[in-house]
Every structure is written in C-alpha cells, then in structure tokens.
Amino acid sequence: MSYRNQTADWSRLMFDASRLWAEAGAVMTLRYWRVMAGGAAAAHELERMVTEKVEAGAELTRALAGGSVRSPEAATRKALSVYGRHVRGNRCRLR
Secondary structure, three states, rough: HHHHHHHHHHHHHHHHHHHHHHHHHHHHHHHHHHHOHHHHHHHHHHHHHHHHHHHHHHHHHHHHHOOOOHHHHHHHHHHHHHHHHHHHHHHHHHO
C-alpha cells in the first residue's frame, strides 16, 4: 500500500471518529433530558446506560483478544464499529 493510500485511510478514520464523537454528544444530551425529567424512565435510562457501556466494552475486548485484529487501523475501525452501533441505536431510540 502506498503512503498516499495509508494517509487517506487514516483521514477517513479521523472523519469517522469525529462523526461518532458528534453523535455521542447528541445522545448524551438526549439522555440528560430524559434523566432530568425524573421518574421511572430516568432510573431505567441510567441503568441501561451503564449496562450498555459494559456490554460494548466487553464486545470490543472479545474482538481485540480474538486475534482477528492485526493492526492499529483495524483496532480503530473495530472500536468505531462497536461503539458506533450502540450510539446510533440510542440516538434513534431517544428521539
């Protein structure tokens, strides 16, 4: 792979990471509103939030420990995939 392609790949990863960062901020805001409303929905959301973070971390750990990820780029892509799926799901659910 040429240097130019490697740079393009990392540029794409940075773009994808920035997009995930923005989406995560939107999810945090939506969750904040739900928690501030109080009640049973708030308690459920807090419990769900912690559970999802543990599950996403475990999923990424299994993927990285499984040996199929062989480069820093692949590890970054896998992390974006795992966490992105959770963030997008929450964004749709919380709207």
